[in-house]
Amino acid sequence: MADILVTASIILVVIALLVLGYLGMKYPRGRRDWPHDGPRTLRYIISGILFFLILGLIYWVTQYWDYPVSGKALVYIAFFAFPVLFVLGLVFPGGKKGLLE
Numbered sequence: 001m002a003d004i005l006v007t008a009s010i011i012l013v014v015i016a017l018l019v020l021g022y023l024g025m026k027y028p029r030g031r032r033d034w035p036h037d038g039p040r041t042l043r044y045i046i047s048g049i050l051f052f053l054i055l056g057l058i059y060w061v062t063q064y065w066d067y068p069v070s071g072k073a074l075v076y077i078a079f080f081a082f083p084v085l086f087v088l089g090l091v092f093p094g095g096k097k098g099l100l101e
Contacts, residue, residue, distance in 0.1 A: 012052070051086045055079070062076075062079075
């Protein structure tokens, strides 16, 4: 169990560094180049934290609770659906209006 937590922590640190590196290259002057205001930035941060909490909860449920096969299938579908929904939320923040325009 401890090995999985260490590996997951290392992976999360690497992903965080890659995201911060990308943002640093895209917006080199920091806040002056960032196109979003404070509340929208806070919403992005909270959405990211919630995304990782939900993925952690899904992992915890699959590791420690026994489900029938159909239940596990639904958990795996949810595990892959949340990242897709998260990316769609970032690409189309206006929801259905963003998709249709």
